[in-house]
Amino acid sequence: GNSVTQMEGPVTLSEEAFLTINCTYTATGYPSLFWYVQYPGEGLQLLLKATKADDKGSNKGFEATYRKETTSFHLEKGSVQVSDSAVYFCALTSSGNTGKLIFGQGTTLQVKP
Amino acid sequence: EAGVAQSPRYKIIEKRQSVAFWCNPISGHATLYWYQQILGQGPKLLIQFQNNGVVDDSQLPKDRFSAERLKGVDSTLKIQPAKLEDSAVYLCASSLGAGRTGELFFGEGSRLTVL
Numbered sequence: 001g002n003s004v005t006q007m008e009g010p011v012t013l014s015e016e017a018f019l020t021i022n023c024t025y026t027a028t029g030y031p032s033l034f035w036y037v038q039y040p041g042e043g044l045q046l047l048l049k050a051t052k053a054d055d056k057g058s059n060k061g062f063e064a065t066y067r068k069e070t071t072s073f074h075l076e077k078g079s080v081q082v083s084d085s086a087v088y089f090c091a092l093t094s095s096g097n098t099g100k101l102i103f104g105q106g107t108t109l110q111v112k113p
Numbered sequence: 114e115a116g117v118a119q120s121p122r123y124k125i126i127e128k129r130q131s132v133a134f135w136c137n138p139i140s141g142h143a144t145l146y147w148y149q150q151i152l153g154q155g156p157k158l159l160i161q162f163q164n165n166g167v168v169d170d171s172q173l174p175k176d177r178f179s180a181e182r183l184k185g186v187d188s189t190l191k192i193q194p195a196k197l198e199d200s201a202v203y204l205c206a207s208s209l210g211a212g213r214t215g216e217l218f219f220g221e222g223s224r225l226t227v228l
Contacts, residue, residue, distance in 0.1 A: 045218075089156075103157075
């Protein structure tokens with residue numbers, strides 16, 4: 001079945017540093033790919049998504065490109081802020097088009113001033 | 114627009130006791146999901162409803178977990194009897210419909226501690 005692997009955390013960066021969080025997937029068919037973010041004390045919320053190969057999702061300065069040839073969807077941001085400190089989850093739709101999402105284990109990002 | 118509402122936010126029980134969690138999805142959202150998130154892991158789907166009907170409950174431990182969605186709106190997830198390994202955050206999410214491009218909207222979760 002479909003699955004997602006994320007890089008282990010925690011990731012600790014200084015403010016204005018460049019961020020990459022790696023995500024690779026295994027899937028049958030053509031899944032959609034997502035990044036969700038969980039800020040402290042809040043629920044999961046969608047950060048960005050891509051629905052087909054070579055699509056780039058972007059939001060709040062974050063970007064990720066759907067790479068079918070490398071089965072990857074790495075999250076990047078050019079200059080992180082303290083307010084970006086959160087847990088980031090990569091996810092994909094399961095086979096069967098039911099809308100069900102399969103999540104990676106999450107990567108904690110801590111940004112220090 | 115009101116988000117997904119869940120209650121209670123926190124619950125502490127002893128093993129073998131029972132507990133129930135409630136979820137009210139975003140108005141008009143036909144699809145409702147219950148996920149279990151164990152500390153340090155990503156959310157795992159327990160059950161998915163489309164209106165009143167169950168779409169996927171393949172990972173629901175049916176000997177102890179049950180869920181219902183009466184009238185296609187609110188939903189309740191019950192655990193009876195609870196085990197230590199049920200300690201987790203139970204997340205409810207909803208979406209307009211099932212499909213490969215839809216966004217899921219999550220509640221803040223109900224944190225369960227089983228002693």
